[in-house]
Amino acid sequence: QVQLVESGGGLVQAGASLRLSCAASGRTFSTYPMGWFRQAPGMEREFVAAITSNGGSTFYGDSVKGRFTISRDNAKNTVYLQMNSLKPEDTAVYYCAADPEGTFTQDRAWGFWGQGTQVTVSP
Numbered sequence: 001q002v003q004l005v006e007s008g009g010g011l012v013q014a015g016a017s018l019r020l021s022c023a024a025s026g027r028t029f030s031t032y033p034m035g036w037f038r039q040a041p042g043m044e045r046e047f048v049a050a051i052t053s054n055g056g057s058t059f060y061g062d063s064v065k066g067r068f069t070i071s072r073d074n075a076k077n078t079v080y081l082q083m084n085s086l087k088p089e090d091t092a093v094y095y096c097a098a099d100p101e102g103t104f105t106q107d108r109a110w111g112f113w114g115q116g117t118q119v120t121v122s123p
Contacts, residue, residue, distance in 0.1 A: 002026040002098045002112040009117030014088055016121075020081040022096030022114055029077040030054065032099040036070060036081045037107055038092035038119075047105040048094070049081060059104070063089075086121045093118050 008020040022034070035050035049070035050059045058070050069082040079096060094117050097110035104110070 002032070004096050004098060004112060004114035006094065006096050006114040006117040009094060009119045011120045011122065012086055013122050014086060016086050017082070017084045018086065018119060020083070020094055020096075020117060020119075022079045022081075024077045024079070024098060027099075029072075030074040033104065034070075034072060034079040035097045035100065035104060035110060036079075036094060037097060037110075038090075038094045039116075040092040043092075045095070045107045046092075047107070050100070050104050051079065061105070083119070086119075088121045088123050091120050 003025045004022055006020060006022045012018055031053055033050055033052050036048040037045045038048050039045040047061045048064055049068055051070045051072050055072050067085045072079040096114045098112040100109040102109040
């Protein structure tokens, strides 16, 4: 089992930056990949980013490439999402997820989820 708790969301203006954190507990953190998804009102959950268990490889959704960076600190059992140049269309609830099986860009592949943190970007 893995428990996940996100933090760092908030209200910012377009062009600003935010860093989300997700603290994990339970199974040994360094043994599974981590990811971030987001869900805007009325929309399906969207893949944002993923990182391998040792942090050696990262993957991004097309809408955030070049603006967002995923990283992890295995000593702190924490994954981060640095979000720069935020746009109003980035407004969503952001979820971290752990331990995918299958196609990691699909939310159904992920076995464990946090409760989400709201990010709102004003024009």
